[in-house]
Amino acid sequence: MHIGFVVNPIAGIGGKVGLKGSDDVEEALKRGGTPVAPAKAAEFCKFLDANVITCSSTMGADYIDGKIIYKTPKKTSADDTIKACRKFLKHGADLIVFVGGDGTARDVYNAVSKKVPILGIPAGVKMYSGVFAINVNKALEIVNAFMEGKAERVEREIMDIDEVAFRQDTLKIKLFGYALCPAIKNFLQNGKRIFGGENEAKRGIAKFMALICKEGTYVLGPGSTVKAIADEMGIEKTLLGVDIVENGKIIARDANEEEILKAIEGKRARIIVSPIGGEGFIFGRGNQQISSRVIEKVGIKNIIVVATPQKLMQTPFLYVDTGDRSLDKKFAGWISVIAGSGIAIRKRIVI
């Protein structure tokens, strides 16, 4: 069993000095920023007892004794994370643990996609992705469980800033894909045994919602749960974008806010979205095309949230962040999340 370990040495440097990320290292240093990653890496490695493959100096070897298979340059970049992870794969890593934020998560994901599970130790400025352990201790617990074969593999979202939108001066968080992530089985019974597999639950949701979606106009949010509904209807939906379906036919793919508004103009429409696992955002992360204007036009009562029981079990509360606080407030309270065929689970939306 080999664990690939990579540190983004500058992760977290921009946080306290008011930058939205750590991409501009010079500016961050000028403002007196210090990276968060080294301390987290050291804390994690102090208690880790495993067969580790890693990088030299600041990207790994400074914190842990392990086989060095990637040479860290003086000035590191995203490219180094990607290259290091590719090397880990070549050397047969069973799990890759990284220290960083959303940017690092994306780099790791770019290199390994779903080939091996990945786990993040949170040290970044933004951490919207679902691959992070809550803290260093939890990360150690998960890694130990993984090595003992006591962890399961779950799909988790990789989220990061939409750079195109960012350059146009709007902060949009976008869903980039799904990574595999180790998770500890729950107590005496794990979710799988209670509910059957997660795919089974997804199929139940899809079968049920596909019947509903036969008639009317539906704005379908990103993610695999919503996509399964379209699959069931025989419609080809984008995995990561917002598509619009009318009377069983697709009328817009990967639509932006304006396109959505145009498509639903003068119609009674519904929105179907799924929360981000663990995080719990139903609006404002990964689906900002479904803006406050869209939501207001559709009406809160016409929003259908879907998620598997497994995902909901790992998501204590749901959140919304539409950018319009007074609209957000209208969401506060209980919502019935569709979790199977004819099955719902009550969840609380916290504002």
Next chain:
Amino acid sequence: MEERKILLEEEDMPDKWYNIQADIEIPPPLHPATLEPLKPEDMEPIFPKALIKQEMSKDRWIRIPEEVKEIYRIWRPTPLYRAIGLEKFLKTPAKIFYKWEGVSPPGSHKPNTSVAQAYYNAKEGVERLTTETGAGQWGSALAFACRFFGLKCTVYMVKCSYEQKPYRRILMQTWGAEVIPSPSDKTEFGRKVRQEMPSTAGSLGIAISEAIEDAIKHENTKYSLGSVLNHVVLHQTIIGLEMKKQFDMLDLKPDVICGCVGGGSNFSGGIFPFVPDKMKGEEIKFIAAEPMACPTLTKGIYAYDFGDTAQQTPLLKMHTLGHDFIPPAIHAGGLRYHGDAPLLCKLVDEGIVEARAYYQNEVFEAAKIFAQTEGFVVAPETAHGLKAAIDEAIRCRKKKEEKVICFVNSGHGHFDLAAYDLYNNGMLQDYEYPEELIREAIQRLPCI
């Protein structure tokens, strides 16, 4: 000193069951093929004659055979408890009682009928009984009863329970029963379900279909149902009849009786002997408690429907969520049934009984309070009725009313500790029934 438990002597055990069919009339069951009212001989492939007679009888009182009473005496009469600790905790002026059915060997009210059913089957020369079980309570009750009358017993156990509750399976096997996870490959219907839904958690409706198919296809084999039917409910009236005697001993009358409803047998058994009093004008409230995830009485429609998924059973007029509805795998497995006893449904329809639905977490919260104030750890099913009783007691506190509240404490939860573990760790989900979307989905189904 307040009396904590009110005990009857063995000789005070009732010697007749009360048949409510003498006092209320329900629409007849219909033959699944002809849709004509069912004739006694239609049921003969699956039930013995004596039980068919009870199913259709209008006699008010039916004698309990001596052989049945002899087995009953292992645990009956059961105690009526005053829940002093719970009353104190709730600071309620109400008196709370519970009829404790968890003292039977299988741990619930279910052997009240399984013993009677095994007896009549054995008397008519039947050699093997088949049945289904959800939580494992009914299966273990029948396994226990069959052992005492020398019958073989085959139990189709809903798959998610089979996996979640190995101890119930072991209990049944210890009493000598054969236990099969359902859907199984032993029956045609089971094979069909498995092909269509390979990793389904199973349901009571599916397991019933399998057990009936097994009984029909084999010689000297009959089927036994643990709830819903008139004769089952009849046998359970011993609960309410004993309760009546016990309240008489205290010179009290219950103002409210609560109980959980899966197929309706423990609750009906508890309240039916009190129903004539209410029909004569006495003020007494009956509250049926069910899960939000499977809210048959509160959200179902009152109509003719099949009792099982494969549509083999007669059509019964009852509150139903539809015979193809598969409820989520909540921990009160015994309450995952799409329909309810027609006799009880009739009383709900007439407003004599009111129904309430509860979420899993609030139900377990009630169960934990009970464990910490009264000591007994009750079954998740039972806890629904307990939750209704607690709500009533709190209402009494607010209104300063000294009512007498009683609930049927249908069974212990010693085999349900995994569910308590999840609750204790905040891992239970509040399942519910998305009524409006389900209505929409049904409308859009292609017409058959």
